[in-house]
Amino acid sequence: AGLLAGGLVGCGNSDTGGDAGDDGKIVLGFSQVGAESGWRTANSISIKDAAGEAGIELKFDDAQQKQENQIKAIRNFIQQKVDVIAFSPVVESGWDTVLKEAKDADIPVILTDRAVDSADKSLYKTFIGSDFVKEGRLAGEWLVEQTADATGPVNIVELQGTTGSAPANDRKKGFAEAIAANPNLKIVASQSGDFTRAGGKQVMEQFLKANPKIDVLFAHNDDMGLGALEAITAAGKVPGQDIKIITIDAVKDGMQALADGKFNFIAECSPLLGPQLMELVKKVHAGEEVPARVETEETTFTQEQAKAVLPNRKY
Amino acid sequence: MSTARTRLTAATGHRLFWPLVVLLVLLAANTVYRPSFLSVELKNGHLYGSLIDIVRLSAPLILVALGMSLVIATGGIDLSVGSVVAVSGAVACLYISEQPDQNSIGGVLTALALAFGVALLLGAWNGTLVAVIGIQPIIATLILMVAGRGLAQLITSGQIITINSDPYKMIGVGHLFALPFAIIIALAVTLLVAVLTRRTALGMIIEAVGGNAEASRLAGVRSRRITFLVYVVSAACAAVAGFMMTANVSSADGNAAGLWVELDAILAVVIGGTSLAGGRFHLGGTIVGALIIQTLTTSVYAMNIDPQTALLFKAVVVIAVCLVQAPAFRARFRRRRTPVVTPVAPAEKQKEQVPA
Amino acid sequence: MTTTPLAAPAARAWWRLPQRHVPVLATLALLLVMYGVGVSQYRAFSNVQVVFNIFIDNGFLLVVAVGMTFVILTGGIDLSVGSVVAMTAMVSASLLRGGMPPALVLVIALLIGPTLGFAMGCVIHFFDIQPFIVTLAGMFFARGMCTWISSTSIPITDGFWTGVAQERIRIGENFVSVSVLIALAVVLVAAVTLAYTRLGRNVYAVGGNPQSALLMGLPVGRTKIAVYTISGLCSAIGGIMLSFYTLSGAPLIAVGMELDVIAAVVIGGTLLTGGSGYVFGTVLGVLVLGVIQTLITFDGTLSSWWTKIVIGGLLFVFILLQRLVGIRTK
Amino acid sequence: MAQQKPVLTMTGISKHFPGVRALDGVDFRLFPGEVHALMGENGAGKSTLIKVLTGVYGTDAGVITLDGAEVSFSGPMQATAGGVSTVYQEVNLLPNLSVAENIFIGREPRRLGMVNWREARRRATELLARIDLHIDVTELLGSYSLAVQQMVAIARAVDVRARVLILDEPTSSLDADEVAQLLRIMRRLRDDGIAILFVTHFLDQVYGIADRITVLRNGQLVGEYLTPELPQLALVEKMIGKELDDLGRIDAAAGRDPEAVGAPLVTADGLGRTGSVAPFSLTIRAGEVVGLAGLLGSGRTEVARLFFGADRADRGRLTVEGEPAAIRNPVAAIDRNIAFCSENRRTEGLVGDLSVRENIILAMQAARGWLRPVPRRRQDELVQRWIDALSIRPADPDMPVRNLSGGNQQKVLLARWLITEPRLLILDEPTRGIDIGAKAEIQRLVVRLADEGMAVLFISAELEEVLRLSHRVAVMRDRQMVAQLTNDDSLNADRVMRAIANSEQEGAVTP
Numbered sequence A: 001a002g003l004l005a006g007g008l009v010g011c012g013n014s015d016t017g018g019d020a021g022d023d024g025k026i027v028l029g030f031s032q033v034g035a036e037s038g039w040r041t042a043n044s045i046s047i048k049d050a051a052g053e054a055g056i057e058l059k060f061d062d063a064q065q066k067q068e069n070q071i072k073a074i075r076n077f078i079q080q081k082v083d084v085i086a087f088s089p090v091v092e093s094g095w096d097t098v099l100k101e102a103k104d105a106d107i108p109v110i111l112t113d114r115a116v117d118s119a120d121k122s123l124y125k126t127f128i129g130s131d132f133v134k135e136g137r138l139a140g141e142w143l144v145e146q147t148a149d150a151t152g153p154v155n156i157v158e159l160q161g162t163t164g165s166a167p168a169n170d171r172k173k174g175f176a177e178a179i180a181a182n183p184n185l186k187i188v189a190s191q192s193g194d195f196t197r198a199g200g201k202q203v204m205e206q207f208l209k210a211n212p213k214i215d216v217l218f219a220h221n222d223d224m225g226l227g228a229l230e231a232i233t234a235a236g237k238v239p240g241q242d243i244k245i246i247t248i249d250a251v252k253d254g255m256q257a258l259a260d261g262k263f264n265f266i267a268e269c270s271p272l273l274g275p276q277l278m279e280l281v282k283k284v285h286a287g288e289e290v291p292a293r294v295e296t297e298e299t300t301f302t303q304e305q306a307k308a309v310l311p312n313r314k315y
Numbered sequence B: 001m002s003t004a005r006t007r008l009t010a011a012t013g014h015r016l017f018w019p020l021v022v023l024l025v026l027l028a029a030n031t032v033y034r035p036s037f038l039s040v041e042l043k044n045g046h047l048y049g050s051l052i053d054i055v056r057l058s059a060p061l062i063l064v065a066l067g068m069s070l071v072i073a074t075g076g077i078d079l080s081v082g083s084v085v086a087v088s089g090a091v092a093c094l095y096i097s098e099q100p101d102q103n104s105i106g107g108v109l110t111a112l113a114l115a116f117g118v119a120l121l122l123g124a125w126n127g128t129l130v131a132v133i134g135i136q137p138i139i140a141t142l143i144l145m146v147a148g149r150g151l152a153q154l155i156t157s158g159q160i161i162t163i164n165s166d167p168y169k170m171i172g173v174g175h176l177f178a179l180p181f182a183i184i185i186a187l188a189v190t191l192l193v194a195v196l197t198r199r200t201a202l203g204m205i206i207e208a209v210g211g212n213a214e215a216s217r218l219a220g221v222r223s224r225r226i227t228f229l230v231y232v233v234s235a236a237c238a239a240v241a242g243f244m245m246t247a248n249v250s251s252a253d254g255n256a257a258g259l260w261v262e263l264d265a266i267l268a269v270v271i272g273g274t275s276l277a278g279g280r281f282h283l284g285g286t287i288v289g290a291l292i293i294q295t296l297t298t299s300v301y302a303m304n305i306d307p308q309t310a311l312l313f314k315a316v317v318v319i320a321v322c323l324v325q326a327p328a329f330r331a332r333f334r335r336r337r338t339p340v341v342t343p344v345a346p347a348e349k350q351k352e353q354v355p356a
Numbered sequence C: 001m002t003t004t005p006l007a008a009p010a011a012r013a014w015w016r017l018p019q020r021h022v023p024v025l026a027t028l029a030l031l032l033v034m035y036g037v038g039v040s041q042y043r044a045f046s047n048v049q050v051v052f053n054i055f056i057d058n059g060f061l062l063v064v065a066v067g068m069t070f071v072i073l074t075g076g077i078d079l080s081v082g083s084v085v086a087m088t089a090m091v092s093a094s095l096l097r098g099g100m101p102p103a104l105v106l107v108i109a110l111l112i113g114p115t116l117g118f119a120m121g122c123v124i125h126f127f128d129i130q131p132f133i134v135t136l137a138g139m140f141f142a143r144g145m146c147t148w149i150s151s152t153s154i155p156i157t158d159g160f161w162t163g164v165a166q167e168r169i170r171i172g173e174n175f176v177s178v179s180v181l182i183a184l185a186v187v188l189v190a191a192v193t194l195a196y197t198r199l200g201r202n203v204y205a206v207g208g209n210p211q212s213a214l215l216m217g218l219p220v221g222r223t224k225i226a227v228y229t230i231s232g233l234c235s236a237i238g239g240i241m242l243s244f245y246t247l248s249g250a251p252l253i254a255v256g257m258e259l260d261v262i263a264a265v266v267i268g269g270t271l272l273t274g275g276s277g278y279v280f281g282t283v284l285g286v287l288v289l290g291v292i293q294t295l296i297t298f299d300g301t302l303s304s305w306w307t308k309i310v311i312g313g314l315l316f317v318f319i320l321l322q323r324l325v326g327i328r329t330k
Numbered sequence D: 001m002a003q004q005k006p007v008l009t010m011t012g013i014s015k016h017f018p019g020v021r022a023l024d025g026v027d028f029r030l031f032p033g034e035v036h037a038l039m040g041e042n043g044a045g046k047s048t049l050i051k052v053l054t055g056v057y058g059t060d061a062g063v064i065t066l067d068g069a070e071v072s073f074s075g076p077m078q079a080t081a082g083g084v085s086t087v088y089q090e091v092n093l094l095p096n097l098s099v100a101e102n103i104f105i106g107r108e109p110r111r112l113g114m115v116n117w118r119e120a121r122r123r124a125t126e127l128l129a130r131i132d133l134h135i136d137v138t139e140l141l142g143s144y145s146l147a148v149q150q151m152v153a154i155a156r157a158v159d160v161r162a163r164v165l166i167l168d169e170p171t172s173s174l175d176a177d178e179v180a181q182l183l184r185i186m187r188r189l190r191d192d193g194i195a196i197l198f199v200t201h202f203l204d205q206v207y208g209i210a211d212r213i214t215v216l217r218n219g220q221l222v223g224e225y226l227t228p229e230l231p232q233l234a235l236v237e238k239m240i241g242k243e244l245d246d247l248g249r250i251d252a253a254a255g256r257d258p259e260a261v262g263a264p265l266v267t268a269d270g271l272g273r274t275g276s277v278a279p280f281s282l283t284i285r286a287g288e289v290v291g292l293a294g295l296l297g298s299g300r301t302e303v304a305r306l307f308f309g310a311d312r313a314d315r316g317r318l319t320v321e322g323e324p325a326a327i328r329n330p331v332a333a334i335d336r337n338i339a340f341c342s343e344n345r346r347t348e349g350l351v352g353d354l355s356v357r358e359n360i361i362l363a364m365q366a367a368r369g370w371l372r373p374v375p376r377r378r379q380d381e382l383v384q385r386w387i388d389a390l391s392i393r394p395a396d397p398d399m400p401v402r403n404l405s406g407g408n409q410q411k412v413l414l415a416r417w418l419i420t421e422p423r424l425l426i427l428d429e430p431t432r433g434i435d436i437g438a439k440a441e442i443q444r445l446v447v448r449l450a451d452e453g454m455a456v457l458f459i460s461a462e463l464e465e466v467l468r469l470s471h472r473v474a475v476m477r478d479r480q481m482v483a484q485l486t487n488d489d490s491l492n493a494d495r496v497m498r499a500i501a502n503s504e505q506e507g508a509v510t511p
């Protein structure tokens, strides 16, 4: 039936779904989590741009934050016989079945941004992305360093990401691990701000009313930190001084706030992994060996560093 | 019996009584947890305190829920309000961000007018699908709910547009007469909707259409026009809510702005005593409903309830709200308490009966 | 006085379609057209496996939608389904991790959904509270249970589960999963229940007019409670299928699924006000959503926001045509 | 009747609704093998008594026994199981299910646990054939007219073979033929020993079949009588509670004074709608009452709907006062001062949620547009006037209309249209379910309005009523208008029936 239908519609114009490799281009099927944040959008754009530059045909799918959709997309990539599949898993677990199908179809898989917890490591070729736990830890370590000579208790409030999401879980974990080094550091309140500015602001308003003395705010991303900034200002406190603010991501607005002295520290989580990914795709397609884990180039920023790099930040 | 008692029964019989009780209980619980919860102070000439926060934060929800009340009264539902919030906020912020002087009042007003116009168009789209083409409201508005969010992200290119405009910011966090401006807007819109529906015959006609569309049509009501209108009003309310939400954080987030607000709005309407089947609607109830929902959210933060269990807490409160409101539920308890009404002695009247 | 019997109805030609089946058939035709468009645009679309994949990937959605069909037919609504699906998967995963035998886990998982559904049905009936609000509370509750059990996802490594999950039932060169069979079985049982049992007919009666149904001596309360229990059961089955599908339980999975499910049911021609609709329509509704999704993945050129706009657009075109065909035949 | 034990007794039944004492210590008994008529004005409490009996409402006080044992049904389901089968006042069936399903739902014939539809259809067709109703039982009930629905409801109740059969105004929308049919069935059932409780506002039906009469007034028992011992006049006096003057007597001549008829007001010229009514031409003049006669389902309602634009005509023209008028929807009709009081008040008439006042004001308000509300004072005035004029009970304008008794609801609907002061008033079964006092009132009203120059299109299942009021009678048969007869002294029911039976012989079509 496939043949027949194919023959009948052979003159169809936009035959983009055809078997790969007709023109020698590598076809990459990429399933993105969604467009839930500016970070994510930057990530998508980076991947698209890099694919264009590298001469790779990209089949981009947006899963709208649903694992089911990602699995569907991967199945369809398999049907379309793409050369390489890459995806940013919505959650860590639950990929074995569909990855096995990809393996059976001889399509190599690359994970980006988030890892999966599959026991069978042969199901994917490599992982490229950031380590959320590490980001949390970097943030915590900076704080420990800063408060090394603090005598009294240091009260921390935490703005978590969406409850149950991987970055929220891991950043919380990494941060908690790091600050355990100093018993003076105490998280007095921790709530979910859903990774949004509005959420961060709303939660911070209540934190400020419920806790007379807040020394440090740790926000799981810049946006919540930026929202909290407004709440802090409205409460008549000076962000960056009365309350030290530590965030993660380093998006442009966040870096601006850091440069302005309103934030104190940002651990970077770079979305710009497109070029690195395309390198990997080419290697994997050519059958070359690749490392099992590729970390994106990331760093941390203090206020001075932010001032220095801000003018030439793309994102 | 004393008049105090009859007055009490009159009060407990009032539609708003039980929702208000729930609201007060929630506030009381917060006060027990943190006695300063109820305190309101004057800081820099602005009222400041958790109570004020609650009202200010519920302002957008109140707006959306007002529009939703009208839609629900016609027997419809509007799932697209969240997307309209996002689109209107995005359009306004995009326009302002492109102005050379973001603080110019003229620029901000143009932005508002533009965004409002777009929202009206979206409302008209919904209205057309439901009233003219006759698609079931839930599906008709689902289309815009999905596509509208895409539209909002298209407008913002998936980024968060940050603006720096004091006049615009005023909508979300400004103050007027020591009161947050958002509260004043919500009050004004509430008054407007109330006057529009209760001082004209619009309210009754909406209720007639929702109560029995065919009968209304045969009574000469232009039910299509009314149905169309309520979707436009709903979108307009959502647009203003969108301005408020984006102004609150001085940025437009196509993805997050107004996410799930449709559920909250419907919940507010239902808590307020309006039936999803259409017919009678109660604006006062809707507002109390919106306040309850916001108080609930704020309580989670203020009482520092673990985010992992916050939803369980919400579930319990929502169920409690609807249980105490349900006459059937209260009747079950009352029956146990008050004795059966003693039958009135049959009237002294001659009755005739024939033998069998 | 003479009695003039009313004109006897003209014998109906065997081929004339009953009026009430026209919308469903129109939907089917439109679905085929949409599939045809896909085939003409993308070469790989014509693979039979693409169709099978739609069933594999939407099996759990289908089962949940079948349960929802019962509820909507009575004029109610069940917002808790997505969360119950997630909760079932979560409970299964955590019990399996705790080392409980799979058979027992299955039984427990299958009991949770109906129990919650039954409870919600009782509240709706006995206290006369709107289904929307009750099931919304149920939704919060079930989702709350998910995060309460664990805020991270729990993988399933149990042999039975992985076995079922990866079992391929070959049909020629192509295959379907066990879930597809479960889904088809559920559809069949539901269709028969609705058409040929008293419960099924009572469901339509309650949806038509609960007041009348009551006066006709039908068990309105029992029916209402039953449909929420059935919906709970279907959600539980859907949850187990989802745990086969993803071999894990994740607290945020199936968020917003209730909307997809309601959309599928309504697109399938069931009236949200109750009393009219078919399980077959629901199957079509799920397929419509599945085909739209597949079309978009096959295209692969859309950015995230265009994806949403195009989904909305396709949905619109579909609904519009469905509606126009419906009017034409009236 | 032998000295028998009653199969059913109700003693000291009281029931009150917020603000209304619907029943106050009412006693009632029902013997096997009798037809017992329950009589009373609109709102007297008849339907409430029945609903209390079958457990739809709980009681405030009182005892019910069935076969000597005290019972308290929790609802119609239990009542049916207990042998009490009921047709409630408003047709309470399911329009979304087929006729066969409506008849058998709840007790479907089954095979191997599955409903046997083939058998159900066969039996339904058979059952309806026995009451001379030949319709397609697989079609949705909602596609049939109200009268057919009522017949189906009766068929359902009768088929149950209960010990007690309750019929609450089953005849209100039936033609003479169907009524005769029904009475025949009732007699047969009575002879089988079934106890029948029968509510109606038609005295001739009561005297035609009832063995015993119980009268209620204002929720109180007036008394129980043997039919032969209670003359009609006395019965009416007991119902209304005062001496009877010339109630119910309309001066027939005054009703149709040919002099009063003025210029043509509305003319239909070849008006028709495919699948609904064949094209017809009909002129209605100012001050004229035109009656529509025909059997059940003959298309009378359809004609009325075309005049009003409730359905859109697909052929022919309408002229109003000589000017062509495109009446495509009710709004257009109302603009031209046409009013339509539909037959099915529950689905097409009233908005149950809204109050009496709002329902009465609705059409007037719709015509003014929502921006110009009728001032509250004016509303109160108008509403009060019509509540008094039609004696709507309870006389509380803020009562939700769904809480009114059936007859009072009908009056509200009528009031809605009367306040719009139309020039053409289309009345489809306006006296349906209305007690004799109010019925006479409405008939007088029609006559008066016509005298004042209003044109009236009058549809009623009661041929006698049509004849009494109309200047002309248009006869419908099989969805065609087959004759138009001038109502002079020579016209009588017999001639109309002949016109209905075979149109060929009637040539008296007036232009």
Ligand SMILES: Nc1ncnc2c1ncn2[C@@H]1O[C@H](COP(=O)(O)OP(=O)(O)OP(=O)(O)O)[C@@H](O)[C@H]1O
Binding pocket: D017, D018, D020, D021, D022, D040, D041, D042, D043, D044, D045, D046, D047, D048, D049, D089, D393, D394, D402, D403, D404, D405, D406, D407, D408, D433, D435
């Ligand atoms: N659900 C209700 N709530 C409040 N009042 C009610 C309700 N049902 C009936 N009533 C009132 O009870 C009284 C008796 O009504 P009922 O329907 O029994 O009258 P009826 O004798 O059947 O009249 P009709 O001949 O018009 O049908 C009326 O005054 C009516 O308004």
Ligand SMILES: Nc1ncnc2c1ncn2[C@@H]1O[C@H](COP(=O)(O)OP(=O)(O)OP(=O)(O)O)[C@@H](O)[C@H]1O
Binding pocket: C006, C007, D134, D135, D136, D143, D144, D145, D146, D147, D148, D173, D294, D295, D296, D297, D298, D299, D300, D301, D302, D303, D343, D461
């Ligand atoms: N015997 C029948 N066969 C088929 N359809 C019928 C029959 N009787 C009635 N109907 C249905 O009833 C409607 C026509 O009746 P309409 O209401 O115009 O008649 P009517 O003369 O007003 O009678 P009624 O006294 O029942 O109101 C149609 O929609 C038709 O489908």
Ligand SMILES: [Mg+2]
Binding pocket: D046, D047, D048, D089, D168, D405, D406, D407
């Ligand atoms: Mg009655």
Ligand SMILES: [Mg+2]
Binding pocket: D145, D300, D301, D343, D428
């Ligand atoms: Mg009729």
